Amino acid sequence: MEWNKYSKRITQSSSQPASQAMLHAIGLTKEDFDKPLLGIASTGYEGNPCNMHLNLLAQSVKYGINESGGVGLVFNTIGVSDGISMGTPGMRFSLPSRDIIADSIETVVEAMSYDGVATVVGCDKNMPGAVMAMLRLDRPGILIYGGTIAPGKLKGEKLDIVSAFEAWGKKVSGAISEEDYQEVIEHACPGPGACGGMYTANTMATAIEAMGLSLPYNSSNPAVHSSKEAECIEAGKYLMGLIKKDIKPSDIVTKKSLENAISVIIALGGSTNAVLHFLAIADAAGIPFGLDDFQRISDKTPFLADLKPSGKYLMEDLHEMGGVPAVLKYLLEKGYLHGECLTVTGQTLQDNLSAIPSILEIEQDIIQPIENPIKSSGHIRILYGNLAAEGAVAKITGKEGLYFEGKAKVFDGEFEANEGIASGRVQKGDVVVIRYEGPKGGPGMPEMLKPTSAIMGAGLGKEVALITDGRFSGGTHGFVVGHVTPEAQVGGLIAFVKDGDNIVIDAVENTMVLKVSDEEIQKRKSVWTPPPLKVERGALYKYAKLVSSASKGCITDK
Numbered sequence: 001m002e003w004n005k006y007s008k009r010i011t012q013s014s015s016q017p018a019s020q021a022m023l024h025a026i027g028l029t030k031e032d033f034d035k036p037l038l039g040i041a042s043t044g045y046e047g048n049p050c051n052m053h054l055n056l057l058a059q060s061v062k063y064g065i066n067e068s069g070g071v072g073l074v075f076n077t078i079g080v081s082d083g084i085s086m087g088t089p090g091m092r093f094s095l096p097s098r099d100i101i102a103d104s105i106e107t108v109v110e111a112m113s114y115d116g117v118a119t120v121v122g123c124d125k126n127m128p129g130a131v132m133a134m135l136r137l138d139r140p141g142i143l144i145y146g147g148t149i150a151p152g153k154l155k156g157e158k159l160d161i162v163s164a165f166e167a168w169g170k171k172v173s174g175a176i177s178e179e180d181y182q183e184v185i186e187h188a189c190p191g192p193g194a195c196g197g198m199y200t201a202n203t204m205a206t207a208i209e210a211m212g213l214s215l216p217y218n219s220s221n222p223a224v225h226s227s228k229e230a231e232c233i234e235a236g237k238y239l240m241g242l243i244k245k246d247i248k249p250s251d252i253v254t255k256k257s258l259e260n261a262i263s264v265i266i267a268l269g270g271s272t273n274a275v276l277h278f279l280a281i282a283d284a285a286g287i288p289f290g291l292d293d294f295q296r297i298s299d300k301t302p303f304l305a306d307l308k309p310s311g312k313y314l315m316e317d318l319h320e321m322g323g324v325p326a327v328l329k330y331l332l333e334k335g336y337l338h339g340e341c342l343t344v345t346g347q348t349l350q351d352n353l354s355a356i357p358s359i360l361e362i363e364q365d366i367i368q369p370i371e372n373p374i375k376s377s378g379h380i381r382i383l384y385g386n387l388a389a390e391g392a393v394a395k396i397t398g399k400e401g402l403y404f405e406g407k408a409k410v411f412d413g414e415f416e417a418n419e420g421i422a423s424g425r426v427q428k429g430d431v432v433v434i435r436y437e438g439p440k441g442g443p444g445m446p447e448m449l450k451p452t453s454a455i456m457g458a459g460l461g462k463e464v465a466l467i468t469d470g471r472f473s474g475g476t477h478g479f480v481v482g483h484v485t486p487e488a489q490v491g492g493l494i495a496f497v498k499d500g501d502n503i504v505i506d507a508v509e510n511t512m513v514l515k516v517s518d519e520e521i522q523k524r525k526s527v528w529t530p531p532p533l534k535v536e537r538g539a540l541y542k543y544a545k546l547v548s549s550a551s552k553g554c555i556t557d558k
Helices: 017-025 054-067 089-111 126-137 161-172 178-187 200-211 228-245 255-268 273-285 291-300 315-321 323-333 349-353 414-422 449-457 518-526 538-546
Strands: 037-042 071-076 116-121 141-145 152-154 157-159 380-385 388-395 403-411 430-434 465-468 479-485 502-506 511-514
Touching: 037 054, 037 089, 037 228, 054 071, 054 116, 054 228, 089 116, 089 126, 089 273, 089 538, 116 126, 116 228, 126 141, 126 200, 126 273, 141 200, 141 228, 152 178, 161 178, 161 449, 200 255, 200 273, 200 323, 255 273, 255 291, 255 323, 273 291, 273 380, 291 380, 291 388, 315 323, 323 349, 388 511, 403 414, 414 430, 414 449, 430 449, 430 502, 449 465, 465 502
Parallel strands: 037 071, 037 116, 116 141, 380 511, 403 430, 430 465, 465 479
Antiparallel strands: 152 157, 380 388, 388 479, 403 502, 502 511
16 A cells, blocks of 8 residues: 555656645655645634634644654635524524535545545534545545533533523523523633534534544543543544555445444434434445434434433533443443444454443443433434425434424524514414425524524423424424425425414324325415525525435535
8 A cells, every 4th residue: 555645646746846846835855755645624713612722633633643654734624603603694504514514625635635634623514524525535534523612610500502592591581680691601611612512513523433433532532631632643643544554434434333323323312413414424425324224223222311402411521431432332232333343543343442441330320221221212203294204303302202282383484483482472382383494495404493492491391392394403402303304495395384283293103294184285285386595696505506305414416
């Protein structure tokens, strides 16, 4: 295996004098041309706590590469803060940013002929975007997660980003004062790192570690932990090991390693966004993997973790307990993981975990025993029915109940719904329907954390259900169903629901049904015309034109 398989095109060809001259200009020597050139894709930028420290971590990865005989070259790609953009028009750009990240990493690595890539990531869409690019490129690669944020603290209580959204719900319902609300806002997020619970960033990082594309402990090691810099240096060294052994993402990401990732998501109560992202990751890998695979794994995997948003602990607590490897070791011992899967260490998952203490030896109450789970099957439910002919995704932990029947309260968009919740239009027993927020209708399939948090903050979490063709944040909890397909914009049945219609959601039978006659539905369809797209130019317009259904992962390159 030549170390510089790809970079050789630009460093050693006599027909490329300009390439060589420009590489000398950035400080490379002729001797460096015999080394592999490795791209380090950083999603670091100043505007988001999840990403604010990543450019520094990228330098540590570079140091590890250079110390091991390679040439590390840092470049940047974009990021969008879900937390900052939440509840604003900017949230429409969040999911599209995943594919822009994938496209830009692929573009730089291919154009610059890098021999491999390290991706340094932080916020929700960074991880899947990076993995999609790594799979498209299929050159040796490793993912480095910037880590979770430390918890905020106020009056002896631990806070996180969802505390801020739920405080807004409490304020508008009159449960807390403006002063108390401001206190929560000012103390919720104390510094660098991604949102602290088992929300989308930690869900994806954990699953990617389980899948084998990042080092052990990478996903649970907090952003401000003393060992984070050393971990990044090690990642650079391991990338050089992958180059030497010619281990590529396609050797690591297989049907079995995808099953490992989803099993861990289920056990830890992870975000429904993982469904979208792993559909897209599987597609990039060329592996058949659909919604029914999620349901199959969820049916047989218990929900074990008492982590936020439905529980009380944060990712930092999990790391102090033994981290993600301790959880993986337990699941492997109990027969829920495929231990033979290869990882970026060059060893199998089982080999990586051989020296990890068993969770049974650790005093903790975050992970419940298999014999006494929080829920005997998974919290992610794939629902079908006339309201979701192509599927919908529910997050049912069991604490919300498993069955809901109520009258529809329909809103054409999130902002209308937020106003309706704040003004008291939503009452006990309602099924809140938020439509025209799908991948095409949004455009961009925005998250609905603000309305779900407002419902929880108003004390209606067990009294109201919410369905949408949009998405939910990993911080969402309550009786919620998202990713309804087909979406309203393309004429899915959700477009024809009216106030007062009866809706039944059954998370045991995995169905979601609009109790309206076929004749009445046809009558409503006959007078419906699709609304124009909300944008006419630019990135969102291109996204709306290219994006697939949520049931296919919202991919844009097919």
